[in-house]
Amino acid sequence: MYQTLTFLHSTIRWFVLLSLLYSIFTAYRGYFNKASFTRTDNLIRHWTATIAHLQLMLGIILYTQSPLVKYFWKNTGETFNDLEFLFFGLIHIALMLTAIIVLTIGSAVAKRRTEDHQKFKTMLLYFSAALLIIIIAIPWPFSPLAHRPFFR
Ligand code: HEM
Numbered sequence: 826m827y828q829t830l831t832f833l834h835s836t837i838r839w840f841v842l843l844s845l846l847y848s849i850f851t852a853y854r855g856y857f858n859k860a861s862f863t864r865t866d867n868l869i870r871h872w873t874a875t876i877a878h879l880q881l882m883l884g885i886i887l888y889t890q891s892p893l894v895k896y897f898w899k900n901t902g903e904t905f906n907d908l909e910f911l912f913f914g915l916i917h918i919a920l921m922l923t924a925i926i927v928l929t930i931g932s933a934v935a936k937r938r939t940e941d942h943q944k945f946k947t948m949l950l951y952f953s954a955a956l957l958i959i960i961i962a963i964p965w966p967f968s969p970l971a972h973r974p975f976f977r
Contacts (some may be wrong), residue, residue, distance in 0.1 A: 830887045835977040837880045838963060844873040845928075845956045848948060856945035867936075870948055874932040877955075881925050888918060912964065912971035920962035928955035 897914035904910035931951020964971040
């Protein structure tokens with residue numbers, strides 16, 4: 826169960842990143858070309874938020890199953906001074922929750938905007954902010970916070 830969850834959570838990270846990059850590119854192009862917000866643009870907005878929500882669900886389940894997180898909460902006296910434990914116990918979840926809230930607000934606000942120009946602008950700003958936070962919070966093999974492989 827834990828292995829499967831880690832594999833899925835690690836793999837879906839690439840879908841989160843690719844969908845966000847594509848959404849940001851779409852919003853940038855639409856905004857600067859003063860294009861109309863098409864049904865396809867709306868689907869891209871919708872699916873980007875949905876993929877991120879799927880990753881959020883997996884993250885929450887993984888959080889309840891992870892031996893690392895369990896150890897973190899049982900031994901807070903010692904684990905609060907260890908960056909690896911602190912990262913998976915608190916930093917990762919706090920940053921990722923913030924990113925997904927920003928993304929969700931951006932998606933909802935863009936959906937409700939009446940002008941196409943404003944829809945693209947909202948998507949561009951909120952999705953870029955979410956992407957930046959997600960990039961910082963991923964345990965890349967080169968991250969100074971905690972490292973995990975690119976692929977499981
Ligand atoms: C866009 C959102 C997220 C992305 C892109 C993401 C990405 C990742 C990646 C790449 C890993 C390393 C996987 C590996 O071991 O190979 C990881 C680990 C983990 N993530 Fe996330 N994550 C996200 C959101 C969350 C959330 C919201 C939670 C908790 C509610 C969470 C909980 C965890 C836990 C507990 C681990 C590691 C567990 C362990 O090593 O035992 N993640 N995440």
